Amino acid sequence: MATIPVDDLEITRQFGPHLSASTRAGTSTEPDRLVKTHCCFCGQQCGIQLKVRGNEVIGFEPWEEFPFNRGMLCPKGVKRYLQGSHPDRLLTAVRRDPSQPAGFRPMPYDEAIAFAAGEIRRLQEAHGNAAIGVLGGASLTTEKTYLLGKFARVCLKTPYIDYNGRLCMVSAGAANKKAFGIDRTTNPWSDMVGTEVIWIAGSNVAECSPITTNYVWQAREQGAKIIVQDPRITPIARTCDLFLPVRPGRDAALFAGVLHLMIENGWIDREFIAAHTVGFEQVAEYCRAFTPARTAEVTGVPERSIRKAAELWGTARSSFLLHARGIEHHSNGVQNALGTINLVLASGRIGRPKSGYGTIVGQANGQGGREHGQKCDQLPGWRDISNPEHRRHIASVWGVDERDIPGPGVDAYEMFRKIDAGEIKGLISICFNPKISLPDNEFVARALDKLEFYVAIDFFLNDTARHADLVLPGSLQEEDEGTVTQVEGRVIKINKAVDCPGEARRDWVILQDLARALGRPHGFTFSSPREVFDELRVASKGGVADYSGITYEKIERQMGVFWPCYAEDPETGRPTPDHPGTPRLFERGSYNPVARGAGPFYFPDGKARFNVAEYRTPVDDVSEEFPLFLTTGRVVSQFLSGAQTRRIGPLVRQYPEPRIEIHPRLADKLGIADGDWATCETRRGAITLRAMVVTTIRPDTIFIPYHWAGPKSANRLTVAAQDPISKIPQYKVCACRVRRAEGAPDYAARLEPQQ
Structure with missing residues (x-):
């Protein structure tokens, strides 16, 4: 099928002074109530109070008590409420109809669900369960991501599910797993204030995560030195102490060169390395070749700047290293992230106040969205879908035979290759716009047109959904409740402010309606997000991402709970209903269910892993033809x-x-x-x-x-x-x-x- 043509101008011309319905009608804009919730955009998840009148969000007020942003918001947060009344909002299901001017015609919701179920059933009966793929989103609540993973594996019985976090956090996640055995920022952002050095690698924090900039500025005011590594002098770099203008794709070489100098000058913590890590000697041997001269030649960073970076980082008593997509969006992204971790481990400054390491999460639930089962190789609780013990635990929670849970699938881009090859015939997507966000997206568009059936769930008819046979009207963030996990690892609660308009439905309701229409309702009879979360707590218990001790009440009482948070003490097995959560990972003497007292890191021996962070030139590097x-x-x-x-x-x-x-x-x-x-x-x-x-x-x-x-x-x-x-x-x-x-x-x- 071909896409429905659309000019970006078709949307752009609707922009202009955006007024709410009540304002257009000339009525009062005083709110009936304020709803404490969070921004719908990036992974900082700033607290905000939405002003609600009737069934419409008409504005916002700062939520100054929320500890992360203290009422501050970026331009997107200030204006986020304006999308709810947009004329593009989907109020009914729409079915492809090329005879219509817009290419779609409205369809009653119940008929649309029956139509979708019939097409899914037809394709699976003809081609097997794996003929259907599922693509999720990392801006969905954790309850929705949990239910989506369960829907794919229990209702559809397909291995093919992945999510748009594949475009965001997975390089950092893989590196964290290799080095620490757990994938989470180690410290709350407040630990930046009072640290001596902050190294920001590949993150335009001032534009992509502006509230983080405030923490950096506070740290600078208390004497911190700021190092910024980027091919561009981003706003945060304009006032930094040291700028490293790295040539694109050369980050691993820069980290190796800095570690070379740290070792050469004795700026490493050998006592920590010996007691709490393995693999250092192999890394040291690899870094030996990255002399300052060679590192400067490869990276494009002046040798004097490389030496200064090593001295600032190596001699500090406390430090915080942050990175984001700038070093992760690479065919060498995991190696780049491992290079940063090697600097952190070599310094010995981890697991204590004012010294941290973290990845700046991009999407609203970039952290929680990858922990509980919509990733192609994962089950809830950050469990491995290939691990028999992990599979048995989740099967017992879901009430299914472990043998009926499919094995690992493939990543989101590989799913499009399988669509192109005719292996995947049908697709369900929710809050994912791959036609815009995937690379070489002309190929993605061609693959979408090869699908025999495509149903999208979204609140706008986005660019990808214009290729769909059916679009089901989903929910905005403020139309539902649930949890997300923000950049620090703090689980917070989204509160419902308004009802879905027209025939739009909350996303988790749509999934359950599809399951019932397919005649496969087992496990999909939840009456609220709270019920989904309570099952998630049981499913995550004993996993690395243990949410078992978290409740909605605890989240609201504490204004967020850092995971892991245990319902039972992992050492004694005794109930711990008041476990406060874990704001800071790897503190000395801390206990985790993997190391069982052997050490703070999430491996059986309790030790962190150094990994050789190999530098490789990027695929599609510059040439005479493309310089x-x-x-x-x-x-x-x-x-x-x-x-x-x-x-x-x-x-x-x-x-x-x-x-x-x-x-x-x-x-x-x-x-x-x-x-x-x-x-x-x-x-x-x-x-x-x-x-x-x-x-x-x-x-x-x-x-x-x-x-x-x-x-x-x-x-x-x-x-x-x-x-x-x-x-x-x-x-x-x-x-x-x-x-x-x-x-x-x-x-x-x-x-x-x-x-």
Whole structure:
């Protein structure tokens, strides 16, 4: 089937002053009530109070008591409430009908559920259970992600489920598992304040996680030195103490070079290494080859800066290292993340106040969304789907035979390869927009059109859903309740503010309606998210991600609970109803169910693992034909694929169109002036955008934000290379060439203001 054509302008022209229904009607905008909840966007999950009148969110108030953000919000958080009244909101199910102007026609909800169930049943009867794939989202509540994993494995009995966190956190997760045996930020963000050094690697915190910037600034005011590693002088780098302008794709080499100098100068904690780690000698041997001169040559970072970074980090008494997609979105992403962990372990500064390590989570539930079963190789509680003991535990909770739980599936991108090959015939997606967010997305679009049946669950008809045969109207965050786990590992509660409008349904209700329509209701008779969470608590008990001691009441009483939180003491087995959670991992004397008192790290011997973090040149590296690096990322007013933020007028006005950031030296060489149309071309395609000439980027690198669709989509250019361990795509580097465009692109004429 072909996609329903859509011009981004079709949505963009609806932007403008966005007024709520009550404002348009001229009625009072005073709220009936305030609902304490959280922002729907990034992994910081800032506390916010939504102003509600009738069944509409009409504004917000700061929630100053919530400990993470203390009332502060970024531009997206301030304007997030505006999407609820958008005219694009799906109020009914829609079925593909090319005879209609919009390509779809409304369909009663019950008929739509029956139609979807019939098509799923038809495909599975003809081709087997594995003919259906499921794609979830890391912005869903943990209750929904748990239920989605259960739905795929119990109701559909398919191994093919994965999620868009595959594009976000998996390189860090794999590295954490290899090094620590557990995948979570080690310390609360408050531990940054009072530390001596903060190293930020590959994270544009000021635009992508602005409230984190406040913690960095507080630390700086108390004397902390700030190191920033990035190909661009991001806003946080403009006032840092040391900027490391690393060449894209060379991060592992930089970490190896810094560790080389730490070892050479004796800036390591040999007592900690001997007592609490294994594998150091192999890492030291590997780093021996990365002399300062070689490291500078490979990375493009001056040798004096490499030496300064090693001295600042190596001689500090306390430190905090943060990284994000800048070092993770690589075909070498796991190795890059392991390189940071080696620096942390070698310093011996972990498991204590004011010294931490963490990954800055991108999506609303990027942490919780990967812990409880929608990942292709995982069962709830961060259990391994290939481990017989783990499978037996989950089977007992679900009331099924362990043999009936499918084995591991494949990553999200590999699912599209299987669709392209005809192995997966049908697809169910929820809150995932892969046509925009996956690399080489022209291939993704072609694969979507090969599906025999595709049903999307979402609250807007996003770019991917336009390929669907059926779209079921799901719920906004404020229309349901549940939990998410934010960047620090703090489990928090989303509170329902309004009901779903029209025939829209809460997502977990839709899944259960599908299960009943399929005649497979076993395990899908929950009456509330609380009931789902209570089953999740039992399922996670004894796992690494143990939520068994967490309740909705405890979350609200404590304003969040850090996992692991035990219902029973893992050492004595006695009930511990008042276990407060674990704000700081690996503290000396801490107990965990894996090490059982042998040490603080989550391996049987209680010791952390050094891992050789091998440097490899990126796939699709620069060449004579394509001499420049293309890197991609976010801007402050937009989020992910833009399906939400491109519908919020003030955010669109702040950054209405993507630009090609280019250094003045390169722009002069190519004859490109600021504001000119420029064409970027890679081995997969070309796009034409206006140039933004800036001094804050390497002269051999260009940057394009990825939030836009169609002819403005940066992921038309990116390469589908993946890390061999995490399967994360290599968004942050591919070879390109740039030229001044001969004229404006076709879409530009349609963007001119209407007379």
